[in-house]
Amino acid sequence: MKLLVVEDEQDLRNEISTFLISQKYQCDTAFNFFEGEDKIALYEYELVILDIGLPDGSGLDLLKMLKTKNQKTLIIILSAKNSMDDKLAGLDLGADDYLTKPFNMAELNARIYALIRRNLHQGEAFLTFGEIQLNPKSHEVHAGKIKLELTNREYQLLEYFMINPKRMLSKQDLTEHLLGEGADLIDNFDFLYVHLKNLRKKLKLAMGIDYIQTIYGLGYKLQIP
Amino acid sequence: MKLLTLTARYNSITILVALVFSGVALFFTMRFLVLDELDEQLQAKVQHLEKSIAKDAQNQDFFSTIQLLENQNFEKDIFKDTLIFDEVQQEYEDYRKITATRLIDGNTFKITTVTSRLEWEEFIVIISFTCFACLIFLQVILFFVNQKLNKKIWNPFFKNLETVQGFSIQNKQMPVLIKSNIKEFDEMNTVLLNMFSKLNRDYTILKEFTENASHEIQTPLAIILVGLDELAQAKNLESHTAERLQVLQRTAKRISKLNTNLLLLAKIEHEHFQLENKVEITSLWAHQVNNMEELFLSKNITIKQKIGTAFSININQDLVEIMMSNLISNAYKYSKKNSIIYVTTHLNAIRISNEGYKPLNVNQIFLRFVKDPENQNANGLGLAIVHEICTLHKWQITYAFKNNQHIFTVAF
Numbered sequence: 001m002k003l004l005v006v007e008d009e010q011d012l013r014n015e016i017s018t019f020l021i022s023q024k025y026q027c028d029t030a031f032n033f034f035e036g037e038d039k040i041a042l043y044e045y046e047l048v049i050l051d052i053g054l055p056d057g058s059g060l061d062l063l064k065m066l067k068t069k070n071q072k073t074l075i076i077i078l079s080a081k082n083s084m085d086d087k088l089a090g091l092d093l094g095a096d097d098y099l100t101k102p103f104n105m106a107e108l109n110a111r112i113y114a115l116i117r118r119n120l121h122q123g124e125a126f127l128t129f130g131e132i133q134l135n136p137k138s139h140e141v142h143a144g145k146i147k148l149e150l151t152n153r154e155y156q157l158l159e160y161f162m163i164n165p166k167r168m169l170s171k172q173d174l175t176e177h178l179l180g181e182g183a184d185l186i187d188n189f190d191f192l193y194v195h196l197k198n199l200r201k202k203l204k205l206a207m208g209i210d211y212i213q214t215i216y217g218l219g220y221k222l223q224i225p
Numbered sequence: 226m227k228l229l230t231l232t233a234r235y236n237s238i239t240i241l242v243a244l245v246f247s248g249v250a251l252f253f254t255m256r257f258l259v260l261d262e263l264d265e266q267l268q269a270k271v272q273h274l275e276k277s278i279a280k281d282a283q284n285q286d287f288f289s290t291i292q293l294l295e296n297q298n299f300e301k302d303i304f305k306d307t308l309i310f311d312e313v314q315q316e317y318e319d320y321r322k323i324t325a326t327r328l329i330d331g332n333t334f335k336i337t338t339v340t341s342r343l344e345w346e347e348f349i350v351i352i353s354f355t356c357f358a359c360l361i362f363l364q365v366i367l368f369f370v371n372q373k374l375n376k377k378i379w380n381p382f383f384k385n386l387e388t389v390q391g392f393s394i395q396n397k398q399m400p401v402l403i404k405s406n407i408k409e410f411d412e413m414n415t416v417l418l419n420m421f422s423k424l425n426r427d428y429t430i431l432k433e434f435t436e437n438a439s440h441e442i443q444t445p446l447a448i449i450l451v452g453l454d455e456l457a458q459a460k461n462l463e464s465h466t467a468e469r470l471q472v473l474q475r476t477a478k479r480i481s482k483l484n485t486n487l488l489l490l491a492k493i494e495h496e497h498f499q500l501e502n503k504v505e506i507t508s509l510w511a512h513q514v515n516n517m518e519e520l521f522l523s524k525n526i527t528i529k530q531k532i533g534t535a536f537s538i539n540i541n542q543d544l545v546e547i548m549m550s551n552l553i554s555n556a557y558k559y560s561k562k563n564s565i566i567y568v569t570t571h572l573n574a575i576r577i578s579n580e581g582y583k584p585l586n587v588n589q590i591f592l593r594f595v596k597d598p599e600n601q602n603a604n605g606l607g608l609a610i611v612h613e614i615c616t617l618h619k620w621q622i623t624y625a626f627k628n629n630q631h632i633f634t635v636a637f
Contacts (some may be wrong), residue, residue, distance in 0.1 A: 009444045009448065012447055015448065016451075016564060017272070080443040099542050101440075102449075102477075102478075104450075108603075168458050170454065170457065172474065182516070182517075182550075184485070185520075185550055185554035185557070186554065186558065187558055188558075190523045191523040191524075193523075194522075215467070216464055217469035218457050218471055219457070
């Protein structure tokens with residue numbers, strides 16, 4: 001799976017590409033319109049992560065170019081919040097998803113996964129971790145031999161964990177995954193606790209152990225203890 | 226009042242006054258002229274009588290009298306209106322009478338004679354009436370022609386007014402103003418176009434500034450947060466390190482939210498949200514509350530809704546939604562677990578209330594950066610944003626504390 005990251009800020013670009021490589025993607029980078037243009041001309045990318053707030057105002061142009069070159073390239077645009085116009089323009093021009101900065105790597109990972117699964121039909125249809133099997137298409141979850149009955153929110157949390165296994169996901173991260181920009185409107189984690197607690201109970205009931213571990217006060221990690 | 230109505234009204238009043246004055250003036254002028262004519266006639270008659278006296282002819286005229294005067298008092302000719310009984314008509318008729326003193330062959334005579342005014346009276350009336358009718362006719366024609374002309378003349382103005390009213394700064398298009406050959410209208414056009422041009426420029430500059438500023442701040446924040454996240458992935462973190470990492474993450478997030486909200490406030494103040502359409506408030510309010518239902522549930526908070534008659538207003542939907550969500554989120558944040566919040570609409574207002582212990586300082590809560598001392602992580606802008614949106618649209622936002630409830634009401 002070949003990915004391209006177009007982002008002008010070097011540190012962020014490095015962070016993203018390091019992360020994606022750790023997730024076993026092949027990752028190229030570009031820091032402005034021209035480098036992006038070159039790379040796109042030379043290679044085929046399944047998915048491009050594009051910062052549309054590129055300083056020379058060229059993010060949208062690159063987007064247009066991408067769409068012209070290959071309709072099937074999946075595109076995730078990154079934008080600063082409040083850039084309503086850019087966001088809408090990007091989606092209008094054919095971007096498949098958008099993320100606002102600042103964002104979590106785990107969230108980016110989940111978005112990439114979702115796009116690839118929906119559009120490229122590659123690989124296995126299931127997510128597995130330990131004894132847990134999750135079917136992203138049908139939303140069916142089996143833990144051990146038992147089919148789990150999960151609420152929407154519980155499912156969303158579990159799926160998020162399973163796309164990012166063995167990674168500490170902070171409470172903030174998890175809440176934002178569930179609520180998106182609505183997470184701005186709350187300032188505690190009661191909402192998260194309720195659903196997480198129920199999820200963990202159900203998992204423990206089905207498998208005898210709880211894969212979701214609390215990491216100090218920071219967050220939670222899906223791992224086999 | 227509409228321009229053409231006003232001009233029509235003034236036209237009518239002026240015409241009416243002019244007509245009345247003209248009519249009256251005409252009548253009096255004619256009367257004067259006629260009387261003058263009569264008096265001349267009378268003097269001619271007197272002269273005629275003089276001649277007959279001199280010839281010592283008999284006075285045949287029934288209406289004239291000749292009197293020999295003892296003394297020689299010369300008096301000026303006197304003209305008077307008089308009534309003489311007409312045997313045939315059996316009524317009194319109007320006559321004009323002259324009393325004159327003349328010296329004929331050494332003797333002073335007092336001569337009086339009359340002439341009928343009736344014919345002249347009728348004549349005056351007919352002429353006046355005819356003139357008056359002509360005047361009215363002319364004025365009416367003029368009036369309509371004037372109206373049409375006025376409409377035509379003002380047409381460029383009206384068209385341009387419409388165009389300008391429809392101007393939306395977010396359209397990024399300069400309005401097209403119709404030229405006319407009226408100097409003042411063209412001057413107005415120039416002024417307006419310059420103004421719009423400047424508005425557009427300012428808007429664009431501000432927009433770019435706010436969005437660039439946003440971008441420039443959020444990107445470094447993204448780097449910080451991603452970095453902290455990676456640090457937090459380390460195994461075997463010491464608890465105080467973990468704690469510190471949490472604090473740093475929280476703080477960076479706070480800066481991000483603050484940045485977002487400040488930019489939102491700037492945009493509201495500079496009226497970036499121009500696009501308006503009809504929004505049904507009651508259902509939107511209910512919808513926004515329902516959106517947050519899950520959250521309230523997680524704190525075991527019951528929502529009691531009472532929706533009154535539906536009403537709509539013309540407004541930018543995004544702005545209303547922001548205002549509503551901020552109000553609701555405020556109620557959410559400051560509600561205790563297991564409490565009840567009340568959400569109502571009534572007439573043309575929306576209201577939300579949550580439980581509280583003591584009243585908030587109404588002079589402070591809508592200011593920026595004022596927050597609940599127990600909640601340091603808030604950025605204190607939520608209610609400021611609500612207040613700003615309300616102020617912009619001249620909606621009334623009020624706070625009351627009654628029965629241990631914090632009550633926020635917005636009247637549209």
